[in-house]
Amino acid sequence: MSKEEILVAIRECAEKIGHPPSLAELRINTGVVERHVRKHFLTYKRALAECGMVREGAGFKVSPEALFKDWAELVRSTGKLPTLAEYDMHSKYSHRPLISRFGSWRQVPMGLLGLAEENGWEVEWKDVVDVLRERWRDAGMSVKTCKRQRLTPAEMGIFTDRPTYGPPVLQMPLAHGPTNELGVVFLFGFLALKLGFVVTRIQPEFPDCEAMLEVQPGVWQRVRVEFEKESRNFVRHLHNVKDADVIVCWEHNWLECPLRVVELKKILQLEAEAALPKLLRESK
Secondary structure, eight states: OOHHHHHHHHHHHHHHHTSOOOHHHHHHHHOOOHHHHHHHHSSHHHHHHHTTOOOOSTTSOOOHHHHHHHHHHHHHHHSSOOOHHHHHHHOSSOSHHHHHHHSSGGGHHHHHHHHHHHHTOTTTTHHHHHHHHHHHHHTTOOGGGGSOOOOOGGGSOOOTTSOOOOOOSSOOSOSSOOSSHHHHHHHHHHHTTTTTEEEEEEOSSSSOEEEEEEEETTEEEEEEEEEEEETTHHHHTTOOGGGOSEEEEEEOOOTTOOSEEEEHHHHHHHHHHHHHHHHHHHHO
16 A cells, blocks of 8 residues: 555545544544554654644643643633633643643743743744743743753753663663664664765655665765664565665565665674774783
């Protein structure tokens, strides 16, 4: 099933049932199944987004912009900041996403003002932003304090509910071998330059990546890269070998593969074997 056919099916299903369909509703009404969606979009949320749709409610994460807009519309209609009870009564969302994001209901106005300032929503929602700023001036607080502070990892402090560890013995960003395709993508990003790749595009549809590859010293060519946990998954996902040049995988188990294969597991093993004699020499 092509990408375009899936998008048409989603739109037709939405028109038929009167709302953005769930994956189960899409399957029942059109025959589109999860593997079709995953092949072209990775997630159903991305497929809906390409149709200009979003599902909201239990089990769906509400975007910060949607939360702000809903809260701001309530402020605009009443001319004041809503209490928690008023918000639950008139909002289409629960108060829980706001409290989860900002820590407490008291912190919600300041946090939403920070979102508006960071994302340039001040012009569209000037009346709401003015109400928020006036609130903090009345409380004797500088408006600048409304902007959320961005802490570096080192400034976040130690978590008190878990053990601590020493620094990594090996200078690698991934402690264990990948168990899925996303782990392969992450590891490839770390090793790409060393392997002679410079990425120019990452995308959710097949092929996953476009990159420049140094095919000879000083000579580069564009290549199409597909990421897989195992190289044989290329076949399981029904990809066409004519539309890709390189498979980057953790483990190469497709012996008859007609494409170039970059097996990250073997590359790391070779690096470790090459580094061991050097470490032993330096320890003497």
